[in-house]
Amino acid sequence: MDKIKEKLKKLDNSFPLQQYNHDQLWNAIDNKINKRRKVRQFYLTYAAVAASLLILAIVLTKSMNTDMTYSQSEDMVFHSYEEAPEVEEAESEAIEFIKRSCVANLPVCKTPEFKELRKELDLLDKEINQLNEMINQYGEDELLIKSKIKIENHKSDVTRKLVQILIA
Known part of the structure; x- marks a missing residue:
């Protein structure tokens, strides 16, 4: 202080x-x-x-x-699911077209982009099969069905890209 x-x-x-x-x-x-x-x-x-x-x-x-x-x-x-049979039929026809084109040894089938898309398509097929098994095992769970739809949509995009490459 x-x-x-x-x-x-x-x-x-x-x-x-x-x-x-x-x-x-x-x-x-x-x-x-x-x-x-x-x-x-x-x-x-x-x-x-x-x-x-x-x-x-x-x-x-x-x-x-x-x-x-x-x-x-x-x-x-x-x-x-209502439209699935029509979509699956069109998609299987596109995949058959891709396979026939590659069996004919088209040069496009040997490009890196095409090979990568084919590998991705095969991988997507495997994932869809795994999801189908899970749906059969656990029932139609909403999350599983949404995942399957997303993968199917992506598979359709990849298939469309492959067909466009073959047609171009």
């Missing part, structure tokens, strides 16, 4: 301590601190309310989108 008094004596006379009551000074400081606390509390309260409303809106939006996604995916699953 003595050091503080010494430092105060060294200060300029621009702030004479004798003119102010110490109680008034502390009350003024407390009032200023309390005002800042009230303002800070006001902003924090409204920020918390805004954040909770934002979280609620996100959760509600996600839950509504999730419901729509499931209903659309279920429709896709049923449509894909």
